[in-house]
Amino acid sequence: MSDTTISRSDAVPTSARPARRDIGLRRRYAAERRFRFYGQGAIAIGMIFLAILLWTVIGQGYTAFFQTQIRLPVTFSKSIIDPNDKAKADPTILRTVNYPRLVQDALVKELGIDPNNRAAVASAMQLVSQGVRAQLANMVLDDLSIIGTTQDVWVYANSTVDSAVKGQFDLSIPEARRPIKDQQLAWIHDLEAKGAMEQRFNTGLFTFGASARAETAGVGVALIGSLYMMGIVLVLALPIGVAASIYLEEFAPKNRFTDLIEVNINNLAAVPSIVYGLLGLAVFINWMGLPRSASLVGGLVLTLMTLPTIIIATRAALKAVPPSIRAAALGLGASKMQTVFQHVLPLAMPGILTGTIIGLAHALGETAPLLLIGMVAFVANYPATPMDPATALPVQIYMWANEAERAFVERTSGAIIVLLLFLAVMNVTAILLRRRFERRW
Structure with missing residues (x-):
């Protein structure tokens, strides 16, 4: 009795198998080409909108x-x-x-x-x-x-x-x-x-303060106010954020309490900035009695807003250090603290500096929390100390944007150009620091 059973592979002619493989390869290659096209299209659309934004701002503001x-x-x-x-x-x-x-x-x-x-x-x-x-x-x-x-x-x-x-x-x-x-x-x-x-x-654009006359209005006072606030944020947020990150990543026990802290830190990074303004108004002004429109209050509010960003970036930098570094240091007799501060922290420094600068750049461009603590005051004189009335560069832009006079339109765009230049310098600095101190394993 002859075997009449035919296998599935024998049912397909041998000449048809390469054709099926070619069709599958062509489909995969076509899918890859489509994905590459979509990615290039997304980048092109983003670049077009960026070019329109820069063209509008620079076109209206360079005359300032x-x-x-x-x-x-x-x-x-x-x-x-x-x-x-x-x-x-x-x-x-x-x-x-x-x-x-x-x-x-x-x-x-x-x-x-x-x-x-x-x-x-x-x-x-x-x-x-x-x-x-x-x-x-x-x-x-x-x-x-x-x-x-x-x-x-x-x-x-x-x-x-x-x-x-x-x-x-x-x-x-x-x-x-x-x-x-x-x-x-x-x-x-x-x-x-x-x-x-x-x-x-x-030169008056960089040296004058607030003025009702466009020709004598400048961002000098706003620049000093922003400088005071960024100094306060740097002095407070960097050490507190790095210390909190080191403890949570290297020393804190892994339990429900630390998990809750981590979840809350991640949530605080996504809280709208105006909420921090309300917190600053309630705590620093209404409860502590600090003066309204002072750089000190603005710096404290921006510190609270920047801390989650610095903590998250610092923890990511600490995690990026290979475990072999810790194991080698402990194996040679180093204590836990010596391992962290003499080996892990120096290697994580590029990521920490990058996160800090990005956090400062984010704080520099914030407006909403500063509006709630009264930094929209008309300030024509330079603040001598962080306790004096002051304003900030983004707030000055907001105030000029509400003016009806045509000349303030170019002042607004000119101040935006100044702010963008500061942000660009800070981001370029972050990139250079990362490349300068980065080590590869």
Whole structure:
């Protein structure tokens, strides 16, 4: 009796097997190509949105680094500044001098205006920023010898004039619908032709504080406030976060209590930043009585917000150290503490520094928690200590974004550029530190 049973493999012709294998390979290769295409597409979309963001911010903000200024031969008349010779005995009286009168006389002379034509004189004075009072006062207080002399002074132009020179609004529309008049345009062209009006680098953007006038508004006070806060965060968050991480990773027993602590730390890293603002308001201001709008309170709030990030990054860096390092140190007679601090911690330092810098960069860009502790105050003077009223760079950006004047739009974008530069420097520093101290096993 013949065997009529046919196996499954014998049922398929031998010539068809390579074809099936080729079809399967082609499908796998096609799937890989699709996945690669999806990944490249996702990267391309991200880069496009990033390019749009940078183009918008830089396109609107680069002009903030330049400010229209007018050169005027200002005569520091003694009869106006110090008619009674009291300045040497009491220099503070120089703050109350009618400095705009000096600028008015110089501008009338420069433009060839009839001094008796009050309308023309008033229109000409609209070309100049009202901040000239403080500018000339500072010049006189710094050097009393200029009283009675004539000095060429570059004064800030009004923000409307600055916007007109930069082409930020249409000058072809009828005069009645423009914030700047035809006569003023003629004076601007005349000053530009004589080289008495030009756009110069705006140092005031980095040195001035808050101001209701866009041309004299800067981020100087906000930068100092942010610097104070970052210093407080670094001094408090780094040692506390590293100490907590070392204990939890190297010394703490593994039980339900430590597991609960780990879960809560991970949850705190995901808590919205505004919750930390509410916590700071309740604890540091309402309960401890610390002053509102102080860099100290802002630094404490940002420390609480940054601690989970530093703890998580530090623990990850400690886990990345091979167990053989610990075993070798213990085998040679080192104690647990010697093993951790003399062998494990130095090898984990690149990851710790990277996590710390990233945490600081995150804190530098926070706005919501600072709003709740009153750092939206109008602060024009530099804070001498962390207890003085101050503001922060992201908060200053938020405040300028709410202003209706056109000139504040470029100030807002300019401040964003400054903030992005700081964040870029911090992230590049983190990358360089990691590459500098990183060791491979």
